[in-house]
Amino acid sequence: MRRIDHKTIIIVILLLIILAELALSRFSDQNLSVFTWLKKGFYNLITPIVKVISSFVDTVKTYWNGIMNIDELIAANERLKKEVSQYRIQSLLNDYYRRENIRLRELLSFKEQSSFESIGAHVIAYNLSNWDNRIIIDRGSRDGIEERMPVITYDGALVGRIEYVGVNTAQVLLCNDPEYVVGGIVERPESRAIGLVRGQINEPEINIMENISWNTRSEEGDIKEGDIIVTSGLSDNYPRGIPIGEVVSVETDNYGLSQKAEIKLFMKKKTIEEVLVITGF
Amino acid sequence: MKKFLVNIILLLLVLIIQLILPPDFIFSGVKPDLLLILTVIIGLYWGIYDGMGFAFLAGIVQGVFLGGGAIIYIVVKTLSGGLAGFIEKLYFKEKIIFPSIIIFVLTFLHETLVILLSETMLFNINYFRALRLIILPEAILNAIIALFIYYLYHRYWQGRRDIYG
Incomplete structure (x- = not known):
């Protein structure tokens, strides 16, 4: 009979422990602390190197x-100088209007609208496989980033949410991933249509908005092509009003009980270079 | 030992490059799978045990940067590395075109298995669309890149005395 040496037994035991941990995390959302620690350690070891190389590549590319x-x-440069001087004048006017707005709001006892607290971040890495929709940004727990924080582009469009946080970096699950779901609402003032917006595999730039209730007062329903969809703000994780995308088609769903719409995302995965993480709202 | 260290360093290097590569590297929205290329090359060069071992490690390393799909990549990568190692003795290591062909074929197998093992993808994906837009371009890209990586890998080990460990 062939003898099995100690080395083989140790390797097999290690493999079994790793597979058990992976199966646990996949099917029951539980993790063995030693593997969580190892994963965090490896992640925090690799991502700073990625950060340095990525910024070096960016600098070379820029030059x-x-x-x-x-x-x-x-x-x-010449054109921007002229534009800046115009914006400076506009900014002074805006200050005046802002002060006037605050004064009038106080007079009318309006509740103060809170703005987002956000932190800027650079994209330093992208998805590892073609089926995965994640990016890695150069901000982590040290900068106050926490899991489930919303991420937007600099022009305000929804990018996704923080999925995993390292010390100096964080992973963002993009809103076109099939596992990503967010409550959406039609921005048009006369519409109150809400639904769940989720990513899909087949068309990465198009999300699906489901379970949109019919509006009995209108034949078209509350939603139509060209409508802008923003976050509904019904959950505690997202502020209301972050633009998600534009409706490109609407059809009936659930045997006519609700509607389903295709949403063309404002976020362009291929061109995201900088993002804002909303840390408070 | 040297073989192990060189392969581990290559694995980390390839991981970093794979992370930095933007999605529109060459084909629109499709990236090559450098980890798959490396593990298949290691399997083809060193045989089934090394192939499976490094493929398993590559799967784990990939899993750190993925969510719930980590186990799928570990299983599929190990299988790909093992299959590559299985045919190690069937070709001459000087034939640099052969690994490219194997990687082209294994990319189809790898991505199809990922789809089959992922519940989210299995029930939602249009396979033929994915085949045309993602899997085929990726397979071509992998095969082309494999030519260069295999050539350099072979050149590195060719003249070394400790080629067998």
Whole structure:
């Protein structure tokens, strides 16, 4: 009979423990603390290297683009200088209107609308496989980032939510992932249509909005092509009003009991370079 | 020992490159799977045990950067590495085109198994659409990149005395 050495037994036991841990985390959402610690350790070891290399690549890319487009840069600089001076005047006017707005709100006893508290972040890494919709940003628990915080682009469109936090970096699950669900509402003032917006595999730039209740007062329902969908704010995780996308088609669902819409996302996965993490709202 | 260290360093290097590669690297929205390429090459070069071992490690490493799908990648990568190792003795290591063909075929198998094992994907994906838009471009990309990686890998080990461990 062939003898099995100690090394093989140790390897087999280790493999079984790893597989058991993975099965546990997949089917029961429980983790063995030693593996959570190892995962965090490895993640925190690798991501700073990724961060350094990524910023080096970005710097090289920026300089290269600058050298290649020097004439355009000079022209853009001149144009931007003029625009900045115009915005400076506009900013003074805005300050005046803001103060007036506050004063009038106080006079009418309006509740103060809270704005988002956010923190800017650079995208340093992308998805590992073609089926995965994640990015890694250069902000982590040290910067006050926590799991489930919403992430938006600089122009305000929904990007996703924080899924995993390391010390200096964090993983963002993008809103086009099939596992991502958020409550959406039609932005049009006369509409109150709400539904669940979820990602889908087949068309990464189109999300599906489901369970939209019919509006009995309108033949079209509360939702139509061209409508802008924003977050409903019904859950504690998202503020109301973050733009998600635009309705491109509407159809009946659940044997006519509700409607389903296709939403073209404002977020462009391929061009995300910087994002804002909403840390408070 | 040297083989183990070199392969581990390569694994980490490939992981970092894979993470930094933007989604629109060459084909629109499709990235090559450098971890798969490396594990298949290791399997083809060193045989079934090394192939499966490093593929298992690659799966774990990939799992750190994924959510619930980690176990799927560990199983599928180990299987791919094992299959590559199984055919190690069937080809001459100087034939650099052979690993490319194997990687082209194994990419189809790898991605199809990922779909079959993932509940979310299995019931929602349009397989033929995915085949046309993701799997085929990825397989082509993997095969092309494998040519270069295998050539460098083979050149590195070719002249070394401790090629067998």
